Amino acid sequence: MQSTEVAVLPKDETWPFLLRFPISAFGMCLGVSSQAMLWKTLESEPSTKFLHVHPAANHVLWWISVTLMVVVSITYLLKVVFYFEAVRREFHHPVRVNFFFAPSIACLFLVKGVPHPVWEIHHVVWYLLMLPILCLDLKIYGQWMSSGERRLSKVANPSNHLAVVGNFVGALLGARMGLRELPIFFFGVGLAHYAVLFVTLYQRLPTNVQLPKELHPVFFLFVAAPSVASMAWARISGEFNDGAKLLYFISLFLYVSLVVRVNLFRGFRFSLAWWAYTFPMTSVALATVLYASEVDNVLTRSLAVGLSGIAVVTVTGVLATTMYHAFLRKDLFPNDVSIAITRQRPKFxxxxxxxxxxxxxxxxxxxxxxxxxxxxxxxxxxxxxxxx
Structure with a gap:
């Protein structure tokens, strides 16, 4: 909310639930659906066959993911119907706008993690899921390039990785379903804009707005893009070759560099932003399992099991904490002042x-x-x- 605006609703009263329900709630869907994909991979990949993972784990997680996706989607659609102005303000928010990619990405994860073989699913499903990502790519990337106040040099923040990672997830699923040209197209688009975003975020230009401490968990999204890109390129090329390894090692280095910076992730209360830990941790675990299948030894297997265990514990902990704050403390969805419906404050x-x-x-x-x-x-x- 800008200094020239005042909220229509009082800040000291609880607002209607739909107004307090943010687009970032789809981050929960990303975390749980990626877990369904992880357990399916642990069951099927040669490097983790010794774990003897039961197919029921994937089935249970997949149905939980579907249920969560349906509930969150219906709730947000109601917000679109009754509070469209709040949705419009979220779309113009420098952080929230990136979460509009999350519903399509979560659905791609659900298709990839479906208990049945992926190649049995009709290609039309992939086209339908990639259409929103393509439309958002054209809109958001165009703003990064040419829009004054929404140029990437001004709005760059770690959550922008969500605007890139959807292309890699789409390329991964498309290649797995037997498609060729369009997965390469989306991989190329994602890789080009990931390179620009990576350099921009590392530069920390003076024009960038400082990210609030409560949103520091989104720094883990640095790990998501290269880890998913490595899996996508491995599926496109047919093997975990040097290109896939290059992207995987980048993600692994970023993962370790974030883990050792403990102070960056301390001193703020729980919120939905904590779900930003889950999806990237699961992604790097997935990439490690595929890498271990290519470079099979005790070290790579141990790394795959270790990172998978960390991802499972993280998702379980964040999910349990979310349920505690949602149903017991009932403070999971506070008044969303940052995108509050406002009126202009009269100027002097x-x-x-x-x-x-x-x-x-x-x-x-x-x-x-x-x-x-x-x-x-x-x-x-x-x-x-x-x-x-």
Whole structure:
């Protein structure tokens, strides 16, 4: 909310639930649906066959993911219907706008993690899921390139990785379903804009807005794009070759560099932003499992199991904490002041002009009354005479 605006609803009262339900709630869907994909991969990949993962784990997580996706989607659609202005403000928010990619990405994860073989799913499903991502790419990337206040140099923040990672997830699923040209197209688009975004974020230009401490978990999205890109390129090329390894090692280095910076992720209360930990951790675990299948030894297998275990514990912990805050403390969805429905605060210059026009109107009204005008003049003359 800008300094020139005031909220229509009072800040000290609880707003309607739909107004408090943010687009970032789809981050929960990303975290849980990626877990369904992880357990399916642990079951099927040669590097983790020794774990003897039961197919029921994937089935249960997949149905939980579908249920969560349906609930969140219906809730947000109701917000679109009843509070469209709040949705519009979210779309113009530098952080929230990136979460509009999340519904399509979560659906791609659900298709990839479906208990049945992916190649049995009709290609039309992939086209339908990639259409919103393509439309958002054209809109958001165009703003990054040419829009004044929404240029990437001004709005760059770690959540922008969501605007890139959707292309890699789409390329991964498309290649897995047997498609060729369009997965390469989306991979190329995503890689080009990821390179620009990566450099921009590392530069930390003075024009960038400082990210609030409560949103520091989104720094883990640095890990998501290269890890998913490595899996996508492995599926496109048919093997976990040097290109896929290059992207995987980048993601692994970023993962470790973030883990050792503990102070960056301390000192703020729980919120939906914590779900930004889950999807990137699961993505790097998935990439590690595929890498271990290509470079099979004790070290890579141990790394795959270790990172998968960390991802599972993280998702379980964040999910349990989310349920605690949602159903027991009931403070998971506070008043969303950052995108509150507002009205313009009157500017001082406008108030002054209004007062001047009002005083001139009163003066004209007084002069337009003949008796009052003449009597006032006579009174003035009398006063002058008496003073003499």
């Amino acid at each position: 210059s406008k108030i002054l002009a209004h007062l001047r026009s009002s005083s001139s109107d009163v003066k004209e009204l007084v002069l337009s009354i003949p008796n009052l005008s003449s009597s006032s003049k006579q009174g003035a003359y009398c006063n002058d005479a008496s003073s003499n």
